[in-house]
Amino acid sequence: MTYHTLLFMLTTICAGAAVMAGDLLIGAIMLALVSIGASLILFDFMAPWAAVFELSVCAGLITVLFVGAVSLVRASEDADARGRVKFLVLPLAVAGAAIVLWFTLPAFFGALSSGAVSASVNNPIGITLWDIRRPDLLGQTAMLAAGVFVIKSIFPRRNKFK
C-alpha cells in the first residue's frame, strides 16, 4: 500500500467518524482531520497552493466556525440524539456502497480518462490564476460580498427606538 492510498483511506475513515460521532464537537474535530487529510493529499499531488489554502481556510477557519456553532447549540437537545441507530448503520451502508462501486465504477473510468485530456496546456499557477481564470477572481469577490450580504440580512441591526 502506498502513502498516497493510505492518505485516501485515512481521509475516508475520518469522514465516517465525523458522521458517526455522537458528540458534535468530536464531529467538528473529525471534519478538521478530513481537511488535514485532504491537504496532505494535495501536497502529495504536488499542488502546494491549493494545499495551503485548504489547510488554512478549511482546517483552520471553518473548524473555528463549527466549534463556535457547536458551543452555541451544545446545551440544547441534539435533534439527532434520539435516532443514533441510523448513524451506527453507516459502516454497513458504506460497505454495501463499496461493493456496489467496486463492480459499477470501472465502467466509467474509460470515459472519465478520455474526456479529461481536453485541457492539456500546462501554464504556471500565476498565469493560470491571474490571466486565464481572471473571471474566477471576480466571481470569488462577488461570492464573498454575497456572503456578507446574507449574514447582514440574517442578523439585521435592531432599532433601539422601536
Place this chain on the structure above:
Amino acid sequence: MTNSFALDWYFIALILFIGLYCMLVSRSLLRQLIGLEIMSKAGLLAVISSGAFTNNLSLAQAVIITMIVIEVVVVAAGLALLAKNFRINKSVDIWDLKGLKG
C-alpha cells in the same frame, strides 16, 4: 497511473457517499453542514485527481481555490442561519427553519 487514478476515484466515491448519507439521515442543521463539507471535500479531491491525471495541476489548483472560497461563504451563511434559528426556536432541527419565513 491509471490504476492509481481508479483507486483515487473509488475512495472519492466512498467519501461522497458518506457525505450524502449524513445529509439524508440527519435532521440537525449542523450535521447537514458537516455532510455538505464532506461532499465538497470529495469534489475537491476529484478535481485535483483529474488535474494530476491530465498533467494540468495549475488549472486544478485555480479551480480548487475558487471552490474553497465558495465553501467558506456557504458554511458561514449556513451557520448564521443556524444561529438565527437557534435564537428564535431554541432548536437546530432543520424542520424548524420554516418558522423563519417572513
